[in-house]
Amino acid sequence: MSASTAPTARRQRLGTELRKLRERAGITATEAAKLIGGNQARISNIEAGRYGVSAERVRTLSCHYDCSDHELVNALAAMTGDRRRGWWEEYRKTLSRGLLDLAELEHHGTALRTSHTAGLPGLLQTADHAREVFRQVVPALPPPEIEHRLSFRIKRQSIVFREDPLPYHAVIHEAALHMEFGGSTMAGQQLAHLLTMSEREHITIQVVPFKAGGYPGAGQPIYYVHGPAPQLDTVQLDQAHGIVLLDAEAQLHKYRQVLARLESLALGAAESRDLVHNIAKNL
Structure with a gap:
């Protein structure tokens, strides 16, 4: 011990x-x-x-x-068996513990679900889009720090590109698709990337259209990491002061319900791709 x-x-x-x-x-x-x-x-x-x-x-x-x-x-x-250092450990002295915990959770997870209203999921962002997001951080980050965080995000994205990728289900509100981070050209490239990712067998992208009206969750991004048993699931929320991880039974039940409700309000995968394509054409 x-x-x-x-x-x-x-x-x-x-x-x-x-x-x-x-x-x-x-x-x-x-x-x-x-x-x-x-x-x-x-x-x-x-x-x-x-x-x-x-x-x-x-x-x-x-x-x-x-x-x-x-x-x-x-x-x-x-959970006791894997004592190898994960790739995220190289960032332990430079990034927040919450980010490292998130990468570790993803690495050992069995499936991922997320919902976003005013932004796009980090695992589905292009490098240019992610860099622009980091440029909006308050207080402003110096360029080297932006690139450092970008490299961490890109490495996190390997979870959906590896040989045994995790099933990934993202619900994105239509509002997020109209956010032109970095201008129309960059936004168009980001939407094209979403369309490409949506064609992957293990990735499901649904869009909640404006016409859906009200929705639960008050627009807060939700990230749900499924564990090998339901009791080992984890919810990650972004707060102004950093990442919050929740794992109490009542909390897990609540966010499973919220995500299920959002998924029921969203368009199907094919209709969602059509909507993303139409928005991209009109940029």
């Missing part, structure tokens, strides 16, 4: 889920420690993500906690 001065989001999530199982079983940390021949501090450190834990111990704890959800137990055990 190894200590970690900077626990990753994955290790912290493992600890959180073990704590939920323990509390649901009505077992205290001190009692759990006795079950595995340890002390309360060890259980607390595991649950906080400060200590790693073996797959065998995860299964032992789950058994003591009377967890009969084999899909969840297997998924938790699998």
